[in-house]
Amino acid sequence: MRVTRAFTVHGTVQGVGFRPFVHRLAGGLGLSGWVANVDGHVEGQVTGPADAVAEFGHRMYTDAPPLARVREVALRELDGAAPIGRRSGAVGSAARHDTAAGARAETTLDAPAGDALFSVRRSGPGSRPTTDQREVPADAAICDACLRELFTPENRRHRYPFVNCTDCGPRATIIEDLPYDRVRTTMRRFPLCADCAAEYADPRDRRFHAEPVACPACGPTLAWGDLRGEQALKAAAGAVATGRIIAVKGLGGYQLVCDATDPEAVAELRRRKRRPVKPFAVMVGDVRVADGLARLNSTELALLTSPARPVVLLRARRVHSQAAPHIAPAVHPAPTLSPGPHDHSPALPPVTDRLGLFLPTTGLHHLLLHELDRPLVVTSGNLADEPIAIDDAEARRALDGVADGFLTHDRPIRARYDDSVVTSAGRLPLTVRRARGLAPAPLSLNPPTPVPLAGAGAQTKHTFTLADAGVAHVGPHHGDLADTATYEAFGQAYADLCRLAGIVPRAIAHDLHPGYLSTRWALEQPLPHIAVQHHHAHVAACAAEHGVRGQFVGVAYDGLGLGDDGTLWGGEVFVADLTRHRRVGRFATAPLPGGEAAVRHPCRMALGHVFGAEPLGSPPLERAARAFLERLDRRRAQVVRAMVAHEVNCPRASSAGRLFDTVASLLGLADTVSYEGEAAVALEAAAGLAGRDRPVPLKHRVVRVGSLWVYDSAATLGDLLERQADGESVPRLAAAFHSSLAAATAELVARAVEDGAPRTVCLGGGCFANVQLLTQVRRRLRAHGLRVLVGRQVPVGDGGISYGQAAVAAARLAEERRGTARKGR
Incomplete structure (x- = not known):
């Protein structure tokens, strides 16, 4: 029996090659009909044997293109019967509109589909007004097929930087409006040549309806001053090879590029960008080079090679010759400090033991790396604290004193997207920054x-x-x-x-x-x-x-946030659900001398703990901190003491992040920082140097204060100072601190569970980007038989x-x- 059905597909189905896929699917099943982008979804109509139509609906889930994310497929009879739908669990939201018939097409491209005729129509509005959400596809890195073309001399796109197809290329950064068609992207400025138009219209070609399709004859062109195309590329590569810094127009904004193996170039980039310590991301040509610079497990390899091509924070190999030491320089003591007689630590460790590596995103990146044959620093095209530049004139204004030259092109960037950053805790992937390649893809x-x-x-x-x-x-x-x-x-x-x-x-x-x-x-x-x-x-x-339903225990560790009581929080344990929360545990409070100044100067935070830790029964810290106080500028220390004693501009905070700052300062790792989290990153790196040597955790106490369980951090700090005075090394003490904090967290949660809290634990806050802390906290909580969750995509x-x-x-x-x-x- 032959039937005719209208269909609607919701999800990330525009800009991902879904219409060409539907055309091929219909052809393979001998079905006729049409498909179009309509509003934020895909609509169409299909006619053929009933079993083939049913298989067609099923395979729109199972065989969808790699960049697609099908949320729901609805089939309906054209006589107005209720839709026959299947819903994907990928996002889990029901679409609100069933209509599929009658899409008005701007252009119809008819092509044989098996023995039938199937049309791929360009997009238009639906048959009646709609309020559907529209899912904007994220950019995707160059695919293997396009990469082969890029380096095949016989191919007409040989060494063409803007090569792409339905499986890769710019999406979110070029879309001006939806439904997704070339005329609604920044590619509308580049009319297709005859060859590209033929590929675009050929159902057998992987560029069938690839909206950003282009070639040297009709697409964007590189520019370096008055030079164009291949000459521009060669000139830019030559500049990098001679130690210069260049600005490159990437997918989601300008990027600053220099030779990662040239210490002088990297140091100069730091000076010009006003980024003295924060590590730079390094782009490498392939996985082999990445493996020479860092250790990769299977999770990290999958992240590195995914279509999003994020920056992946990897464990750097201790000895390598390909990356300049200035990629992640050592932390240097603040000018207010001098080495003390009790400093038994070795040379200061690097600011981080993690190296941010990523693979080329575009054909242009591949060409630069091929020309230079070395790792490159590729960092955001901005000055510190400013947004990444996307407009050509804006970039030249903002980066004039930073870049020695500009490798640009004439395809406008519609939306600003910096590089995504991810990491892993063992086999657990974690998102640090959700940006290019990941955003704005929808989440449930x-x-x-x-x-x-x-x-x-x-x-x-x-x-x-x-x-x-x-x-x-x-x-x-x-x-x-x-x-x-x-x-x-x-x-x-x-x-x-x-x-x-x-x-x-x-x-x-x-x-x-x-x-x-x-x-x-x-x-x-x-x-x-x-x-x-x-x-x-x-x-x-x-x-x-x-998808947690009902109550859970929430553990939130970060720098600072305003609490319900008007004080500053940052080390909190809740019993919560999605509507409300009840605080059941916290960290001891300590003053922040100077408020924001204590965030920029961890030595102030350390003095706050030394002079003003919440009195919970542990001995005062001042005597144990004698060596620390001796290496500080005495006058400044006395000013802070007076501020704490008289409670002048010293707001108190129960902050896990500020406790990390305190320990980093007490150990001489960071007394002044240039970015949020710098001290904590240095402390994690120091702990990593302890290797397999697992020192005894520092002491910790959990006490009852009113209705709350409170972690008395003074006990931990006192033990740290005593063991430091006895000559224990900085790496061992840093590792011992991480262990003690994990033990204190496990005890706080265990006390809450004993009091009737749920056995599901949700971890959140920037401190859990610390892989050492996260790994140990998860292990200890699981040992108590608890279900432990942490964000992966968020x-x-x-x-x-x-x-x-x-x-x-x-x-x-x-x-x-x-x-x-x-x-x-």
């Missing part, structure tokens, strides 16, 4: 939000989230909202993604802190506002990603706050709606 949101909403995010490592129904779109990474340019970039990205995703928020969630620019922005929006406590958002992000740090805010807001709104419905009965 459970429970679904009853109204469209936005999460405004935090102040640092900023992202925003748009959510509707059961889907959340986490926007691009913006860095810290520290200046006007970054704030404006956030506003523009928010407006663009709202338009592209088809989401008009009707509520907005934000942090409690009134000083955050994201909070101020949210309160200026003419929408209902939902305040979400910072650390609740951290653990809610983890719970929502894993960043554990502040980059995941906006998703957590959206999850909490969705749960609260859903609860309100249920309550209203019950009252109405």
Whole structure:
């Protein structure tokens, strides 16, 4: 029996070669009909034997292109019968519209499909108005087939930097509007030549309906001053080879590039970029080179070679000759310090034992690496704290004093996307920064939000989230909202993604802190506002990603966030669900002398603990800290002592992140920092030098204070200072601190569970980007028989706050709606 069915496919199905795939699938099954991009989804009609049509619907899930993410397929009879649907578990949200018939096509390309005729139509609006979400595909790194063409002399795209096909190339960074067609991308400026047009129209070609398709005859062109094409590439490579720094126009913005094996070039880039210590990412030509610089397990290899091509934080090999030492320089003591007589430590370890490596993203990157045959520093094209440059004129203005030359091209960048950063804890992948290649691909949101909403995010490592129904779109990474340019970039990205995703928020969630620019922005929006406590958002992000229903124990460790009581938190244990939280444990408090100054100067934080640790029964620290105090500038130490004694500009905080700063300073690793987390990273690196030598953990105490269990960190610090005075090495003490903090965490959670808390534990906050801490905490909690979860796709740090805010807001709104419905009965 022959039947005709209309079909609708929801998910990430535009810009990923889905229509060509549907055409090939229909051809193989002998079906006729058509397919088109419509609004944010794919629609079509298919006719043929009933069993073949059923197989067609099934295989749209099982055989979808590698970059596609099918959320739902609905088939319906054209006489108006109810749709016959299957839903994928990948995202888990039901689509809200079944209509599939009647899409108006701008152009129809008919081609044989087996013995039938099947049309791939260019996109148009649906048969009736729709409010569907539209899922914006992320950029994808050059695929193997295009890479072979790039280096095949006989191929017409030989050495063409912008080679791409349906399986790779720019997407989110060039899309101007949806539905996704070339005319709605920045590629509309480049009319197809006859050869590219033939590939585009040929169902047998992998460039069939590849919207960014281009070649040297019709596509973008490289430029270096007055030079074009191959000459421009050679000139840029020559500049790098002679020790110069160049700005390269990448997929999501400009990148600064220099020779990673040239210490002088790397040091000069640090000076010009005003980035004295923070490690640089290094691009290498292939996995073989990466393996020579760092140790890779199977999880890390999979991350490194994935289509997202993120920067992967890997364990650096101790001895290698291919990367300059300035990639991750040693931490140097602050000018206020001098070596003390009790310093028995070896030479200071590197600022991190992790090396950020990534493989080439584009044909241009491959060509540069092929020309130079050495690892390259490839870092964001900006100055410290500014957004990455995407406009050509803007880039020349911002980077004029940094780059010695500009390798650019004439394809505009529509959206700003920095490089994604990931790492792993053993076999567990973790997202540190969700950006190019990952964002804005949708994530599931459970429970679904009853109204469209936005999460405004935090102040640092900023992202925003748009959510509707059961889907959340986490926007691009913006860095810290520290200046006007970054704030404006956030506003523009928010407006663009709202338009592209088809989401008009009707509520907005934000942090409690009134000083955050994201909070101020949210309160200026003419929408209902939902305040979400910072650390609740951290653990809610983890719970929502894993679909946790009901209550859980949330462990939130980070730098600082405003607590419910108006004080600064950062080492918290909750019993929570997605709507509310109850604090059951915390770290002991200590003053932050000078407020923000204590964040920039960990030695101040250490003095805060020495002079003002919360009195919980442990001996005072000042006597044990004599050697530490002797190596400080005496006058400055006395000023801080007076500030603490008189409580002058010394807000107290229960912060895990600030405790890491304190220990790093006490051990002489970092007394002044140039970026958030620097001291903690140095401490983790030092612990790594202990190797297989597992020292005895430092002492820890957990005491009851009112209704809370409190970790008395003074006991840990006192033991650290005594063992340091006895001559124990910095690496052993750093490792012992990590072990003691994991033991204290396990005890805090165990006490909460004994008091009736759930046995599922969600970890959140930037401290859990520390692989040593995360690994030991998970191991200890699992030893207690607990289920332990941590974010994988959502960043554990502040980059995941906006998703957590959206999850909490969705749960609260859903609860309100249920309550209203019950009252109405």
